[in-house]
Amino acid sequence: MDNDLLIVGHEKTSFIDYPEQICTMYFLGGCNFLCSYCHNAHVVYSKENAITKEEVFTFLKKRKKFIDAVCISGGEPTIYQGLYAFIVQIKEQGFLVKLDTNGTNPVMIERLINEKLIDYIAMDIKAPFSKYETITNTHGNMDHIKRSIEIIKxxxxxxxxxxxxxxxxxxxxxxxxxxxxxxxSKKYILQNFRDGETILGGQNVFHPYEFEVLEDIKKEIEDYFESFKIR
Ligand code: SF4
Structure with a gap:
């Protein structure tokens, strides 16, 4: 991918995306997976840079008093080599940084963690490894996914x-x-599917689980983790 970043969306204030912090979210366009249930098809397919880095840093400077953290989501942010320099610049402004990732770039993840450039990381685990291709519609490298899990754990x-x-x-x-x-692992979350107009595989194709079924699963697995949630 391009060395720089494609910033395609911005949610100015979020109270739910960084645990116990007020954050602002940037969405980077493009992804190396094509999960059928993805609710961000417009971000995944976006090719237009909607926001410049100058605009990002002007905004962050202005809102410094009201925002604790910057969340970087997508798409898949780690497809951009420029992510590193972008996060360095954000950290220089004194913000906490959260990264949302599908775990396909363990080298980038390890570097960001080792250099203390991210404070929170959320990694999607798409499926059992044998089913990754079916869910992501791509030939993912499972060694990369496993390596990212180990680095994060x-x-x-x-x-x-x-x-x-x-x-x-x-x-x-x-x-x-x-x-x-x-x-x-410390924390595992099951996110029930929510339908909508921007689902990559189309609206009215997929269905969420019945709440009772997820509650039964919870009984079996919640003790595996320090924290387990359904959302
Ligand atoms: S990895 Fe995430 S952003 Fe990429 S297609 Fe899958 S759900 Fe969408």
Missing amino acids: NSNIEYEFRTTVCEELLNTEDILEIAKYLKG
Whole structure:
């Protein structure tokens, strides 16, 4: 990918995306996966830079008193080599930084963690490894995904692993298999699918799990983790 960044969206204030902090979110366009249930198809396919870095830093300077953290989401932010310099510049302004990632770039993740440039990382675990291709519609490198999981688990920063679930793509056994692999991690979240107009595979194609089914899964796996949530 291009050396620089494609910033395609900005949510000025969020109270829910960085635990216990007020954050502002930037969305980087483009992704190396094409998950059918993705709710950000417009971000994944976006090719237009909507916001310049100058605009980002002007905004951050103005809002410094009201914002604790900057969340960088996508798309997949780590496809850009320029992500590193962007985060360095954000840290220089004194903000906490959270990165949302699909875990495909362990080299970037390790560098950001080792250099204390990110304070929180949220990594999507798409499926059991044997099903990654089906969910992401791409030939993912499972060694990269496994390496990212290990780097994050062994780091000292706050983190969460999370899996989006819909009835059509992951069955109960799949979810239990992922949970077993992640056993011993700090935080695991099951995100129930929500339909909408910007779903990559189309609206009215996928369905969320019944709440009761997720509650039954919870009983089986919640003890694997320090913290487990359904959202
Ligand atoms: S859900 Fe999949 S396609 Fe969408 S941004 Fe995340 S990794 Fe990319």
